[in-house]
Amino acid sequence: MAAPDRDEPLRGALIRVLSRRRNSLGVTAGPAAVWILLLLVAPLAFMTAVSFASFENFQVVWEPTLEHYRDLFVGGTTEYSLGPVGFRATAFEEAVMLSYAVATAATVLCLVLAFPLAYVMARLDDRTFKLVIYLVLLPFFTMYLVRAYSWFLLFGQSGVLNELLGALGVGPVGALEYGVLPVVVGLTHAYFPYMLVTLYASLDGLDFTLLEAARDLGASRVDVVRDHVVPLTLPGIIGGSIFVFIPSVGAFVTPQILGVGKVQMIGVLIENRAIGEATNPTTASAASMVVVVSVVAALFLVFRYVSLDELGGV
Amino acid sequence: MPRQDSADRAEHSATSGRRVSRRGYLAAAGAAGLAAVAGCTGSPGGGTTINIITWNDFAQEPVVNSVEDELGVTVEVEPSTSSTEMFQRMNQGGEFDIAVPNNNLVPRFLDAGIIEPVDMDVVTNYGDIYGKFRSFVDQQFTRDGNAYGVPVRWGWYGYAYNTDELPEHTPSYRVMFEEDYVDADLSGEIIMYDEAAKTMPVAALYLAASENDPSYREALTENDRMTFSEQQLNAMRDLLIEQKPRLEGYISSDTTFIQQFQEGNFLVGHSGRNEIIRLRENQGVENVEFVVPQEGAMAWYETAVVASESDNVETAFEVINEYIAPGTGAELARQGKSPSCNPNVADELDSREQELYGRIDPERFEQFIPFKDIASDVSDKYFSAWEEVKS
Numbered sequence: 001m002a003a004p005d006r007d008e009p010l011r012g013a014l015i016r017v018l019s020r021r022r023n024s025l026g027v028t029a030g031p032a033a034v035w036i037l038l039l040l041v042a043p044l045a046f047m048t049a050v051s052f053a054s055f056e057n058f059q060v061v062w063e064p065t066l067e068h069y070r071d072l073f074v075g076g077t078t079e080y081s082l083g084p085v086g087f088r089a090t091a092f093e094e095a096v097m098l099s100y101a102v103a104t105a106a107t108v109l110c111l112v113l114a115f116p117l118a119y120v121m122a123r124l125d126d127r128t129f130k131l132v133i134y135l136v137l138l139p140f141f142t143m144y145l146v147r148a149y150s151w152f153l154l155f156g157q158s159g160v161l162n163e164l165l166g167a168l169g170v171g172p173v174g175a176l177e178y179g180v181l182p183v184v185v186g187l188t189h190a191y192f193p194y195m196l197v198t199l200y201a202s203l204d205g206l207d208f209t210l211l212e213a214a215r216d217l218g219a220s221r222v223d224v225v226r227d228h229v230v231p232l233t234l235p236g237i238i239g240g241s242i243f244v245f246i247p248s249v250g251a252f253v254t255p256q257i258l259g260v261g262k263v264q265m266i267g268v269l270i271e272n273r274a275i276g277e278a279t280n281p282t283t284a285s286a287a288s289m290v291v292v293v294s295v296v297a298a299l300f301l302v303f304r305y306v307s308l309d310e311l312g313g314v
Numbered sequence: 315m316p317r318q319d320s321a322d323r324a325e326h327s328a329t330s331g332r333r334v335s336r337r338g339y340l341a342a343a344g345a346a347g348l349a350a351v352a353g354c355t356g357s358p359g360g361g362t363t364i365n366i367i368t369w370n371d372f373a374q375e376p377v378v379n380s381v382e383d384e385l386g387v388t389v390e391v392e393p394s395t396s397s398t399e400m401f402q403r404m405n406q407g408g409e410f411d412i413a414v415p416n417n418n419l420v421p422r423f424l425d426a427g428i429i430e431p432v433d434m435d436v437v438t439n440y441g442d443i444y445g446k447f448r449s450f451v452d453q454q455f456t457r458d459g460n461a462y463g464v465p466v467r468w469g470w471y472g473y474a475y476n477t478d479e480l481p482e483h484t485p486s487y488r489v490m491f492e493e494d495y496v497d498a499d500l501s502g503e504i505i506m507y508d509e510a511a512k513t514m515p516v517a518a519l520y521l522a523a524s525e526n527d528p529s530y531r532e533a534l535t536e537n538d539r540m541t542f543s544e545q546q547l548n549a550m551r552d553l554l555i556e557q558k559p560r561l562e563g564y565i566s567s568d569t570t571f572i573q574q575f576q577e578g579n580f581l582v583g584h585s586g587r588n589e590i591i592r593l594r595e596n597q598g599v600e601n602v603e604f605v606v607p608q609e610g611a612m613a614w615y616e617t618a619v620v621a622s623e624s625d626n627v628e629t630a631f632e633v634i635n636e637y638i639a640p641g642t643g644a645e646l647a648r649q650g651k652s653p654s655c656n657p658n659v660a661d662e663l664d665s666r667e668q669e670l671y672g673r674i675d676p677e678r679f680e681q682f683i684p685f686k687d688i689a690s691d692v693s694d695k696y697f698s699a700w701e702e703v704k705s
Binding site (some may be wrong): 057058059071072075077078090091092094153156157158174177178192241256259260262264268269272273276277278279 | 396398399401402405422425426490503505508509510511558561562563564565567575577578579694697698701702704705
């Protein structure tokens, strides 16, 4: 005869409490909801309010104005043309365009570099897979600043790469000087694991016999990738791209180090307005809000075609 | 019976091996925690505690000890790398008794109404500082006859160059803006500071000379703020945008300057004099020359201010007085390789130190223009112009 369980009454009480929908929601989703409310929604709401406030005598004054938003888009001096349409961009608009261009380049590079590796990893046996993932992720156990400074030593007019090219008689190469290219490389390196792991999760669920069948039926390798692999792993591609693109748009440390102050991405501009010498939290908030809205709009478009459940796996 | 107790403990220890009881563990952890906290807080100097936000030099032990020993107070220094940060932190209120920003930011403290007028009865060394700095104080942050800050240390900006790669030349900002000024390829070999406050005046001084237009210089010198017109700001912006392809980059700290010069990343750099002294004295670099351009040089002076919200205003001014006293002033000068605003401090320095950061002939002050904040009516345009340069 089994001894009576002394925890039984407690367990019963817990089951009774948790069986009510409201209580179970509170226990499961509650902590996360509080976390998001305090650390995401509240700051965002505060930032939204500040972006419409005035700034006088170095203090935020709660008098509503749209002036900060207007200043972001009015009074540009740098001329751009998109086909027949010409416009003058403000520093903010230039920073946004540069950030989106750099983030796009970093995302594409991550995808191109990570996809073949993720594909190979998905086909490896368990032991080799563990070795490969360990070797791939090993550098990322190093602090990011250290890795960024390693890239700093490689680039530049007198950097290792240009010295090497110089010794070979083909350098120095201007593109390797500090600027946009090193920033793209730095961001690609920084966010590569996010793309790799997401793609791997997607490819790991792929039924490779389908690909073999397609090959047996006469499809070329290119056809197999284009018509089968890419469509079946599209959620992983989109998920990985989001994980790389969004932090790249707001990057601050990488453009500061590898751009040596010459690459003013939106994060750099906002930092200068928020806590730099151009201190004005209201304009910094307005600039941040525009970026948040643009990123949310982009995500909204993405989620029209891919459901959240699909991201990260097929 | 102590021996028996010992034996019991030994027996208990033997039977329980190396195990530590929970109580023993907690006691040891608690003791370790207390020791760690004590280690973090350091040994207080006693008396009133004065909280200061300022440059890292002020947090160094010789400086802190000197103040604490002289005044019998405890000094807690929070190091900062930016005058703007000092302003923001003090503007938030309640945390600091003293800030020591650069002079150009002091009007912001004053406009925000967060600092006390200097108590001249307490800051008795004020009368000893160079007359030029007292006149700067009169121009920049004196209201209703009350000065609101005390100059502590100072220095000036010019440019430095690699003497192995650049020939001797008449010092001029033209080296930074004109390709053919010296017989050397400087493409991608120049650095400027990543601050509008430091870089825009360089453009103004260059334009004043190259366009023979004294209004640029007047905008720097005539008022308590920089009063550039919109047209002048546009011209300065265009000049800096034109210069940008020739830059290796914009740097944000003295340490970066020193590191990058040693790595050979640039040949000419806008720089403060103290960076070059550090390069020579601390790093043993010989192939560097610092010069004051013929167009003029901008000068900074750290200025100590006391928070209106401080509960210890008088003690705070005593600490500031100590910063410009000969003994502590000499320690500060050594830490930053920068001269004190009180010439009497030089008496405490040895001959080598005096040569590097000792007294200066007051006539030399005439070539220096103090950094200033931008006038509020053009500040938006000024910062927009700088953002456009950086874009």
